[in-house]
């Protein structure tokens with residue numbers, strides 16, 4: 001009944017539309033009425049979200065966004081070796097032997113003799129068919145990245161160009177892509193002595209201060225410059241297809257060697273100060289890994305320490321991407337990650353934030369986010385595959401209740417075989433009563449809470465505003481025409 005009434009109201013409003021130019025708020029209102037009338041029609045809704053400007057995608061990984069098919073092509077071009085059972089890729093035969101893999105074969109030969117193996121590779125380099133193949137989404141997802149890595153390294157600019165091309169086709173205007181230059185972390189790891197760290201009983205901040213001096217004395221700034229130059233080189237060689245592109249760089253959280261992790265973070269922070277293309281730092285790899293969980297508070301203090309040294313560097317953190325039963329999570333892990341990411345590590349944005357309602361005093365954490373403008377980057381499909389969340393247990397409505405700024409992002413478009421349009425489709429399933437105005441404000445959040453410098457941000461916001469005006473005009477015009485042909 002409600003649907004019929006909305007439809008009638010929409011008919012009346014559209015047929016009464018005067019020929020004069022509508023104001024911005026009238027356009028938005030009419031688009032909202034139309035949106036309500038198609039909310040239950042998936043094909044109309046998909047069309048609507050495809051056309052709708054989507055602002056930025058500010059949480060996605062450069063290596064998780066390309067499709068397996070692109071990696072396969074790169075591997076063929078480079079005559080890589082692949083294990084025909086595990087689908088682990090190696091840049092050459094020597095690398096395979098070095099890692100004790102004597103079964104690896106030339107990918108070109110494998111695909112010539114067994115063309116059907118292409119499907120198996122795709123199913124192992126992404127989560128495609130994971131349910132049909134009885135695979136655990138969490139374990140499969142995290143296993144893909146090391147498997148196809150040799151087909152990512154060396155192809156960064158080509159893959160980024162394709163990422164930008166697809167984003168432009170999907171009406172996205174800004175990408176904030178997580179990326180790191182290969183090998184440099186390994187170069188600084190030799191200065192990271194884990195033995196001394198473990199036997200040193202001094203206060204953590206004292207240890208960090210000494211370690212920081214140690215890395216500086218061993219010329220970490222030189223490596224940061226090389227890192228920034230590599231990223232700038234990727235940036236320059238990328239065809240952006242009209243997209244405003246920026247990078248976040250990152251440290252890896254799963255090593256057992258804490259000085260190595262700290263070194264990778266100093267490298268990331270310094271790199272961000274050296275390149276205008278790098279607008280922030282992040283922390284990646286599974287948060288529910290045993291080492292990551294055990295050292296979580298130490299890592300947050302590392303971020304806090306580096307925030308004091310480099311206050312101009314923006315921080316976004318994967319935090320609270322946890323559910324009981326996945327990875328090595330214990331109940332006690334669910335109580336503090338988001339709070340510490342915000343208050344100790346000084347994160348400006350939280351990636352995922354799925355376990356928020358399990359945190360101690362979670363309402364206070366949500367109020368803090370609201371009051372201090374700390375956004376949450378929500379990745380619905382990623383959460384469904386990796387954490388098995390669903391419309392009933394995902395905390396998106398807790399964030400909405402406390403007016404925490406929400407952004408919708410894709411996380412790993414290629415590995416998840418999805419796109420940002422599908423995330424908006426899912427948003428309707430998770431929040432069926434959501435209004436067009438709220439969706440629009442979520443889109444604007446993806447620029448407002450981005451790490452663009454103020455000048456760039458106001459330019460991108462202005463462009464987004466006019467894109468919305470065009471989009472709404474088109475929606476209203478199409479409906480006028482369909483009502484009065």
Ligand SMILES: [Zn+2]
Pocket residue numbers: 059060061318351411
């Ligand atoms: Zn992520």
